[in-house]
Amino acid sequence: MSDGFVIRSLEEIRFWSRIMKEHSLFLRLGFRCEDTALINEANQFYSLFENIESRANAFTAGTDPNVIRRFNEEVHAAAAHIWVFKRKVLGLILTCKLPGANNFPLLVDHVSREANYFRNRLAELNLGRLEPLPDAIIDENVFFLRIMADHAKFISHLLDPSERKLVEQANEFSRDFDQLLYQAKDLDSMRPQSQTVPLLDQFLDQNKVSVKSLRDFKKTARDLIEACRIKSIIHPLLADHVFREAEHFLVIINMFENSLTAASPQMKMPH
Structure with a gap:
């Protein structure tokens, strides 16, 4: 169990x-x-999470679980602080105190939901x-389906309107x-x-089919953006960012599918 705790913790921290x-960078650019x-402030958060990412990559599955538990607490505090920053930015946008800035309110809410997910x-x-x-x-699935729906909306709004087919x-x-x-x-x-x-x-089968299709669309869009073959204001790193989240x-x-298969003989019909 201790090895599982360490591995799971490091996987979560390395990804998130x-x-x-990257959220810090995207907000700063907007x-x-x-x-x-x-x-x-965005630059400070960028440096903070870059340091956390580097330290997480230096740990191994054999690291003392107590060390990882303390690391989790430290990262939890960092995630809580960036959540506060993101909600502050959202408040400034919604009260019209950042006119002319380029961060969509839904995007700021989106990245704050991910910070909250991470700390939880x-x-x-x-x-x-x-x-x-x-x-x-x-x-x-409720959490990630909303994330995927948001991504599609951001891509649509950041592509040039002349890219009619992709839009x-x-x-x-x-x-x-x-x-x-809604189904979820x-x-x-x-x-x-x-x-x-x-x-x-x-439920999992149906969602998997759609997520695979969206993942492939994101990969194509990322490759086209990196090759400068389509017109958009999408940063190449943002294109890769949303692709990685679909993969995740x-x-x-x-x-879940593997766990459900393994657990199905023991799972009872709920009363």
């Missing part, structure tokens, strides 16, 4: 610390040149209170993931009665 670092205090995961790991499999399947494809993905999210929330509201193996298995969601879905 890079995401938090600020106006006169927003020096916000730019400096670290707290769960340290407490040893990860959700039971049926609850985790629904909750993780329409992004809009189609947005509609698809909105529908999947319906399954959520029906629990525990909805948490049967057949329903959860079909697929890893989670595959993990």
Whole structure:
């Protein structure tokens, strides 16, 4: 169990610390040149999470669990602080105190939700209170389906309007993931009665098909952007960023499918 705790903690921190670092960059790029205090704060968070990412990569599966537990606490504090920063920025945008800046309110809310997810995961790991499999399947999918729907909307709005075919494809993905999210929330509201193996298995299968399609679309868009073959204001790193998050969601879905198969003989029909 101690090895599993260390491995899981390091996997989460390695993935999400890079995401938090890149969020800092994207927010900074969206600020106006006169927003020096916000730019400096974003730069500080970039350095903070770059350091965390580097330290996480230096640890191994054999690291003392107590060392990792303390590291988790430190990273949890960093995630909480960047969450506060992101919510502050969102408040400034929504009260029209950053006119002319280029960060969408939904994007700032989106990155704050990911920071909150990250800090909650670290707290769960340290407490040893990860959700039971049926609850985790629904909750993780509700979270990530919304993330994927947001990504499609951002891509649509950051592509040049003249890229009509790609804009329409992004809009189609947005509609698809909105529908999947509504379905996931319906399954959520029906629990525990909805948490049967057949329903959860079909739920994962359906989501996996759509996430794979979106992942492939993101990969194509990333490659085209990097080759300067399409017109957009999408930073190449942002294109890679959203691609990696889709890949991460697929890893989670595959993990759930394997766990569900292994657990199905023991899982009972909920009362």
